[in-house]
Amino acid sequence: QQQVKQSPQSLIVQKGGISIINCAYENTAFDYFPWYQQFPGKGPALLIAIRPDVSEKKEGRFTISFNKSAKQFSLHIMDSQPGDSATYFCAAGATNKLIFGTGTLLAVQP
Amino acid sequence: DVKVTQSSRYLVKRTGEKVFLECVQDMDHENMFWYRQDPGLGLRLIYFSYDVKMKEKGDIPEGYSVSREKKERFSLILESASTNQTSMYLCASRAGTTIGNTIYFGEGSWLTVV
Numbered sequence: 001q002q003q004v005k006q007s008p009q010s011l012i013v014q015k016g017g018i019s020i021i022n023c024a025y026e027n028t029a030f031d032y033f034p035w036y037q038q039f040p041g042k043g044p045a046l047l048i049a050i051r052p053d054v055s056e057k058k059e060g061r062f063t064i065s066f067n068k069s070a071k072q073f074s075l076h077i078m079d080s081q082p083g084d085s086a087t088y089f090c091a092a093g094a095t096n097k098l099i100f101g102t103g104t105l106l107a108v109q110p
Numbered sequence: 111d112v113k114v115t116q117s118s119r120y121l122v123k124r125t126g127e128k129v130f131l132e133c134v135q136d137m138d139h140e141n142m143f144w145y146r147q148d149p150g151l152g153l154r155l156i157y158f159s160y161d162v163k164m165k166e167k168g169d170i171p172e173g174y175s176v177s178r179e180k181k182e183r184f185s186l187i188l189e190s191a192s193t194n195q196t197s198m199y200l201c202a203s204r205a206g207t208t209i210g211n212t213i214y215f216g217e218g219s220w221l222t223v224v
Binding site (some may be wrong): 002006031032041042043044045046049051066078089092093095096097098100101102103 | 114141145148151152153154155160169200202207208209212213214215216217218219
C-alpha cells in the first residue's frame with residue numbers, strides 16, 4: 001500500500017511535443033502529490049504539486065492531472081523543450097512522509 | 111536563497127570502513143532527511159529527523175545510523191561500508207512537519223565502496 005508506481009522509465013519527445021508521465025498509488029490516505037525535477041549532477045527540486053481536492057493544476061507549461069477514483073496522477077509538459085531534459089519523480093504522501101516513484105528520464109530532442 | 115550543502119560530493123571507500131556523510135542547511139528547518147537514489151528504484155528514505163537529537167527510521171535503515179547534534183547539521187553514518195551501499199545519497203530539509211511544505215535537496219554525495 002505504500003508504493004508509488006511510475007511509468008514510463010524513459011521517454012523521448014521531439015521539441016514542441018507533449019511529454020506525459022504517469023503515476024499510480026494505492027494508499028487512499030495520501031493527500032499530497034508533488035513532482036520533482038532533477039538535472040544531471042543536481043538534487044531534485046520541486047516542480048509542481050497538487051492536493052486531491054482538485055483534478056488539475058497548471059503552472060506555465062507544466063500540468064498535473066489527478067484522478068482520485070483511479071488513484072492515478074500524471075504530469076504533462078506542453079511544448080517540451082530541450083531544457084526540460086531531466087529525470088522526473090512523482091511522489092505521494094500524508095502526514096509527514098513522502099513516497100517517491102522510480103523516476104522517468106526525459107530526453108527532448110531538438 | 112535556500113541551501114542544503116553536502117560537503118563530500120564524491121567518495122571512494124573500502125569495504126568495512128566507517129563512512130560519514132555530512133549535510134548542513136541554512137534555512138533553520140526542523141526536519142532533515144537522508145535518501146538513497148539508485149537507478150530504477152527512485153528515492154528511498156533511510157532516516158529522518160524532526161528535531162535536534164530526534165530521529166526516526168525510514169524505509170531502508172539497515173546498515174546506517176544518523177546524528178543530529180545541531181539543528182543545521184544532519185550526518186549519515188555507515189558503520190561498516192559494504193559494496194551494496196555504493197549509491198548516491200541525498201540530504202534534504204523541510205520547514206516543520208507539514209506534508210505540503212517543500213522538501214529542499216542537496217546536490218548529492220556519490221559513494222563508491224570497493
